Amino acid sequence: MIDMAKxxxxxxxxxxxxxxVPSRRFDNxxxxxxxxxDEVRKVVGMAGVKSRRMAGDxxxxxxxxxxxxxxxxxxxxWERDSVDALIMVTQSPDYxxxxxxxxxxxxxxxxxxxxxxxxxxxxxxYPYGLYLGALMISGGGIKRALVLHGETPARFADESDxxxxxxxxxxxxxxxxxxxxxxxxSFVLHTDGSGYEDLIIPGGGFRDRFxxxxxxxxxxxxxxxxxxxxxxxxxxxxxxxLDLAGLAKEDIDYFILHQSNQFIMRHLAKKMGxxxxxxxxxxxxxxxxxGPSIPLTxxxxxxxxPADRPLTLMLVGYGVxxxxxxxxxxLGPDAVLGHTELRNQS
Amino acid sequence: MAKSxxxxxxxxxxxxxxxxxxxRPGTRRDEIDAWDSLGxxxxxxxxxxxxxxxxxxxxxQELRSVGDIVEILRKHGRLGEGA
Numbered sequence: 001m002i003d004m005a006k007x008x009x010x011x012x013x014x015x016x017x018x019x020x021v022p023s024r025r026f027d028n029x030x031x032x033x034x035x036x037x038d039e040v041r042k043v044v045g046m047a048g049v050k051s052r053r054m055a056g057d058x059x060x061x062x063x064x065x066x067x068x069x070x071x072x073x074x075x076x077x078w079e080r081d082s083v084d085a086l087i088m089v090t091q092s093p094d095y096x097x098x099x100x101x102x103x104x105x106x107x108x109x110x111x112x113x114x115x116x117x118x119x120x121x122x123x124x125x126y127p128y129g130l131y132l133g134a135l136m137i138s139g140g141g142i143k144r145a146l147v148l149h150g151e152t153p154a155r156f157a158d159e160s161d162x163x164x165x166x167x168x169x170x171x172x173x174x175x176x177x178x179x180x181x182x183x184x185x186s187f188v189l190h191t192d193g194s195g196y197e198d199l200i201i202p203g204g205g206f207r208d209r210f211x212x213x214x215x216x217x218x219x220x221x222x223x224x225x226x227x228x229x230x231x232x233x234x235x236x237x238x239x240x241x242l243d244l245a246g247l248a249k250e251d252i253d254y255f256i257l258h259q260s261n262q263f264i265m266r267h268l269a270k271k272m273g274x275x276x277x278x279x280x281x282x283x284x285x286x287x288x289x290x291g292p293s294i295p296l297t298x299x300x301x302x303x304x305x306p307a308d309r310p311l312t313l314m315l316v317g318y319g320v321x322x323x324x325x326x327x328x329x330x331l332g333p334d335a336v337l338g339h340t341e342l343r344n345q346s
Numbered sequence: 347m348a349k350s351x352x353x354x355x356x357x358x359x360x361x362x363x364x365x366x367x368x369x370r371p372g373t374r375r376d377e378i379d380a381w382d383s384l385g386x387x388x389x390x391x392x393x394x395x396x397x398x399x400x401x402x403x404x405x406x407q408e409l410r411s412v413g414d415i416v417e418i419l420r421k422h423g424r425l426g427e428g429a
Contacts, residue, residue, distance in 0.1 A: 231390070
């Protein structure tokens with residue numbers, strides 16, 4: 001097989017990661033309407049989502065990422081003028097144009113010398129964001145980069161659609177990258193666009209600009225195909241990443257999987273022979289928040305961090321696209337992890 | 347790994363937690379309560395776990411009866427001889 005879209009990058013360090021969620025909490029068992037209690041119990045039992053955080057009508061991904069970034073910049077003591085690049089990974093932008101990254105450059109008070117752009121990926125977006133940030137730093141010129149990743153999937157779910165409405169929560173995150181660091185990072189990035197319809201918001205883009213059916217503005221998911229794709233692709237991409245890095249499963253401290261669905265995640269862990277303790281779950285409290293579920297789980301997954309060595313983390317994003325990607329990174333003992341809430345009512 | 351056709355019927359009953367006497371090759375998907383949009387995930391997972399069979403998207407769409415499950419296992423060489 002030709003080794004495409006695999007690479008190793010040296011000399012990049014994670015200074016800190018902060019996740020952010022809306023304060024409004026939705027308890028699936030107590031608050032779900034429009035479904036019978038049995039239906040809700042069945043979905044909760046399988047997907048593992050007990051509660052979720054909801055952005056409501058007033059909070060965007062950018063607001064959650066801004067809250068995460070403000071907290072992160074304060075914790076790590078970076079001067080705003082020292083940030084050279086901002087990458088915003090999202091599929092729930094404020095506007096079709098301009099790029100949400102431009103708004104965030106302004107809102108965060110970053111210098112106009114800062115490069116800023118959006119990346120339109122979902123569940124696989126975090127490894128891609130780290131890859132791009134690491135590439136920019138290793139390429140020279142950029143010394144400090146913020147990778148922001150936020151989604152509001154609960155806002156694009158049709159409340160009457162059982163396959164998605166009890167699953168999704170909203171979250172944002174901010175990750176600070178800079179030159180330096182304890183070791184090489186490895187990335188594997190893959191795509192199969194033939195499954196583009198398996199997870200799609202068909203309306204509102206330029207293919208179908210103003211559909212009359214409002215449901216076309218909501219997400220539609222073929223759960224069976226997405227699950228099938230996950231069990232086919234995830235074990236292979238993890239093994240490919242281990243091979244690329246010259247590591248064994250046992251060398252990985254944590255496998256941080258996109259928090260898609262507890263049933264899928266448990267099946268993947270079992271299939272790959274990874275102990276459950278090495279695959280932290282946060283979707284019980286936060287739901288499937290799309291790609292930001294990875295930084296959210298790093299920050300909120302209660303990782304045990306030795307003081308004398310970096311953690312080796314295998315980050316695995318998979319889903320909408322269809323797109324899947326890994327980032328094998330090191331998280332040094334000095335890297336700051338944090339979590340914050342954005343107060344909201346609606 | 348291979349099962350006889352009758353063992354497959356027992357296996358299907360177990361996967362969907364259905365009474366064994368209700369599961370025959372002709373039993374349709376809509377006659378099995380647990381074979382809903384969540385049940386299909388269980389079926390895909392158990393095919394992988396117990397038979398090491400990964401389905402294609404086309405095969406998933408074609409699963410409409412217990413007989414279809416038996417046929418897919420036959421196609422993947424997981425069906426042994428027997429009653």
